[in-house]
Amino acid sequence: MIELRDVYKTFTRKEVKIEALKGISLKVEKGDIFGVIGYSGAGKSTLIRLVNYLERPSEGQVLVEGHDLGAYSDKELRAAKKNIGMIFQHFNLLESKKVFDNVAIPLVLLKKNKAEIRKRVQELLEFVGLSDKAGSYPSELSGGQKQRVGIARALASNPSILLCDEATSALDPQTTRSILQLLKRINAEYNITVMIITHEMSVIQEICNKVAVMEEGRIIEQGSVLDVFGQPKHETTQNFVKTVIQNSMTTSVRRTLKAEHGSQLYKLNFAGESASEPVLYEIIRSYGVKVNILFANTTEIQETTLGTIIVQLQGDPSQIEAALDYMNKHEVRIEEVKSYVLDINHK
């Protein structure tokens, strides 16, 4: 478990103070895959470095497994760090050492004996699928393979937490996917809590169960990925969501729309159960409302289907009212799309 309590971090460079973090509070529960997303400069790198005290907070507390890292002596802190694995964007492997020795380093630091090290390293290399590369140098590996070595190294000391600092940002989409699947396996098989920082929404979508969105040193939105993706409140969050889920009408549909009297546009958001129920059929049949579908899309997040439909409803206001009521009861989240008439008038 990781907990940040009202954390501030200020850097002073050449007499100029830079506030990197301005009052961050968050809680990562055991077994979570917690994503932190933000544009560069949002402070997410600083944030993840606080969790293993590579950076110390200027104010506030960082608690790992219930212990305040600030209360530890240097020695205790070093011991605590062995419980927190970390992987990096640029892998940070020792170029002078073979894959085997790179993975063995945390064990060497722990002064394990040779037989134990050999057994553990072989086990780890097998887990990440690199048994045949034990004798290679990092420069002979591809980016994805290097990150696998990084992961094996991070797991060597049996940590309960794994920190991923932009771990897939230097990889191509396909390699990214395979690394993410590996992280998911680590989380599931070893029950390791994973904290990921990234600027790619697809990373969050693919493996995280919780997400925090950062901007200018603050968390502007956090919660379960499903909630944040389903109903992004902040503009930055909406922009991130847009990068993986298209949720607005195409321009050509928008252009051909006619602003008719007695018709209104609604964005219907379905999640989970409601996504598999014939809600639209019901409102047509029972309330006699004309439904014109302008946009529809479904996305899977956290093994839950998230559906978005933009409809134009035509009919008697009281019928429309009743239809909306019905959908509300069936857990369809309804947003009125107001701007479309204005849009059209402007064009």
Add this chain to the structure above:
Amino acid sequence: MFSTSITSEQFLKAIIETIQMVGVSLFVGSLLGVPLGILLVITRPGGVLENKGLYTVLNPVINIIRSLPFIILLVAIIPVTRAIVHTSIGTSAAIVPLIIYIAPYIARLVENSLLEVNPGILEAAEAMGATPLQVIWYFLLPEAIGSLILSLTTATIGLIGATAMAGTVGGGGVGDLAIVYGYQRFDKVVMVATVIILIILVQGIQSLGNTLARKIRRY
């Protein structure tokens, strides 16, 4: 025209003296310079054992010694030399100033080599909970080893140049031969021969350093 005033024995003796002076001062100079270089890197702001006091003393002291021309240093520290080797002339008397000359030079070269190590690797080491000594031993030095060998190669060649001036205190060596017989007595044969020997020596050491660095890196 090809006549010369020195014997081949003299020549051989000079070569041995040069090798002695370079060898001993390189060895002792490294024993002092390598730790000093490491100290410069780890105590600098942001280093693994940041120590502003030590760094701000060490840094200018090394600069001051390095700014003295060797010929001046040689003479200036005669009392120190006498205290250490109980004589102020001869090969062993030349070795003391050579060490004092080369140690800060090696410290700087080592500093540069270590600063080239990817900071990400040190961050990884810190994230693993490595102690400062472990950071140096398991991360910093192995990553810099190739570059360190090249640095020591440069230092060795610098030393060969400095030994030429060791003749001032009767240190002998090939460089001294070149100055005393070749330059001051216009003995062209000695001049050419010493230059050729120095070229071979420098080339050999550089190639050796390059080969060693490449072999040890293997990546």
